[in-house]
Amino acid sequence: MELPVVDIEPYLHASATFSGATNVEEKPKLFEDLVSLSACLSNLCSEVSRSLKETGALLIKDPRCSVVDNDRFLDMMEKYFEMPDEFKRLQERPNLHYQVGVTPEGVEVPRSFVDEEMKQKIEQMPEESQPHVPRGPDPKWRYMWRVGSRPTQTRFQELNSEPVIPEGFPEWNDTMDAWGYKMISAIEAVAEMAALGFGLPRDSFISLMKQGPHLLAPTGSNLRKHGKEGTVFAGYHYDLNFLTIHGRSRFPGLNIWLRNGKKVEVKVPVGCLLIQAGKQMEYLTGGECIAGMHEVVVSKRTIAAIEAAQQENRSLWRVSSTLFAHVASDAMLKPLAHFADSPLSNKYPAVYAGDFVEQELAAINLKGKGEQGIKVE
Numbered sequence: 001m002e003l004p005v006v007d008i009e010p011y012l013h014a015s016a017t018f019s020g021a022t023n024v025e026e027k028p029k030l031f032e033d034l035v036s037l038s039a040c041l042s043n044l045c046s047e048v049s050r051s052l053k054e055t056g057a058l059l060i061k062d063p064r065c066s067v068v069d070n071d072r073f074l075d076m077m078e079k080y081f082e083m084p085d086e087f088k089r090l091q092e093r094p095n096l097h098y099q100v101g102v103t104p105e106g107v108e109v110p111r112s113f114v115d116e117e118m119k120q121k122i123e124q125m126p127e128e129s130q131p132h133v134p135r136g137p138d139p140k141w142r143y144m145w146r147v148g149s150r151p152t153q154t155r156f157q158e159l160n161s162e163p164v165i166p167e168g169f170p171e172w173n174d175t176m177d178a179w180g181y182k183m184i185s186a187i188e189a190v191a192e193m194a195a196l197g198f199g200l201p202r203d204s205f206i207s208l209m210k211q212g213p214h215l216l217a218p219t220g221s222n223l224r225k226h227g228k229e230g231t232v233f234a235g236y237h238y239d240l241n242f243l244t245i246h247g248r249s250r251f252p253g254l255n256i257w258l259r260n261g262k263k264v265e266v267k268v269p270v271g272c273l274l275i276q277a278g279k280q281m282e283y284l285t286g287g288e289c290i291a292g293m294h295e296v297v298v299s300k301r302t303i304a305a306i307e308a309a310q311q312e313n314r315s316l317w318r319v320s321s322t323l324f325a326h327v328a329s330d331a332m333l334k335p336l337a338h339f340a341d342s343p344l345s346n347k348y349p350a351v352y353a354g355d356f357v358e359q360e361l362a363a364i365n366l367k368g369k370g371e372q373g374i375k376v377e
Contacts, residue, residue, distance in 0.1 A: 049197025056292025081220030110235025247321030
């Protein structure tokens, strides 16, 4: 099954047109009326919400996010991850839950490695749909870079800390911010479209995202060191945030699971972005959207890309162009509007988003306690 590709340019154009409305109070209602009257816009919004509900993911085209922007970002991150481990560890901040700076390989533990209930569900899957079994923590590095403003007062300071900037990268701030803000803009448009598709007011989701701890979070996987077919870079897991967005990686290997349990290898077309529903989205929709399960594994297609990169003398670090969009830490997570009437809503009791994130980080070994991680076999 191919994921649908949604071109959001018509929505962006309509939104920009209505941003010039003179009556500020009437703007949201005017725009929502336009969407309901326009078959094209209404169908686009319905396609976004339907895909998130049925598959937990979708592909989008956003004219503001170019291939050139993605390549510039990947080039710099390849250069960073190729630096010696001792240099990269200078940007490590375990005391801040690894929510800024670098997370070394061998620290982040996949949910499927520690969650007994998840292990049982995996055993019950058809063999062709089962994920690869990790042998320990993920052998990938990750860099966390905050995107957007943070609240001046918050109960969750560790989740809203100042960024960490590595020395010797004068282009770092501009490159990270440029790509990060474009990805956030794409997420906000999709969040608005999803809200309208679900029959909610346009700002239902984005109002909760204001000053959220959004993180541009590229991973770096050393294919020269871990390039054997079947190597698990990111074990079977869901994302704890609201929505995750990925630019196209230079090395394939991402598998996702649809709501019906089918395993799908994702192929992101050139110029497209992949969006996945996270656990906070599941919470806000009372289980209407389920956080998408996924893994990153060295596949036959990865091996082919490695061989091509070697012939062209390119970097053998697999960099993911990933951003995690969050609900604000001090906002309350609970099913919204009509989702509160869902028969599953009692599974999602009200909780501060920051408390929820800290609980999830503790489960995957990222709530800084000074651990050095678990040895990867």
